[in-house]
Amino acid sequence: MWEAALLARICPPVVLAAQLDRLLGVMNLDSVELGIVPLHAALDISPGNDFYILDDRVATVEEWHAEYWLEDADSIDTYLKVWHTLRESAACGAEAQNVINRARRQLGCSPSRY
Secondary structure: OEOHHHHOOOOOHHHHHHHHHHHHHHOOOOOOOOEEEOOOOOOOOOOOOOEEEEOOOEEEEEOOOOEEEEOOHHHHHHHHHHHHHHHOOOEEHHHHHHHHHHHHHHHOOOOOOO
């Protein structure tokens, strides 16, 4: 996830704070790995559109007008390479929690329960 997504004011601050709290909550799940690419991170590639990789068998790519489901090995391999490259610049674990908490403090809402 790009840190800018945590800071964009596309909803009221109280709603954004609740979304940030939710991210903090799911970070503790065994099935979730959340990395946040900080705004100040050095990058080997530019973050582009949203994508998800499901079990190394399907990559979903979100565009403004459509969502694509890619099942061919070459496309999945491309998105795995992008994911690994971005992950090298991402904050994970406690460092990611710090990024989320910093974004939450900028909202001026009461402290998170996480």
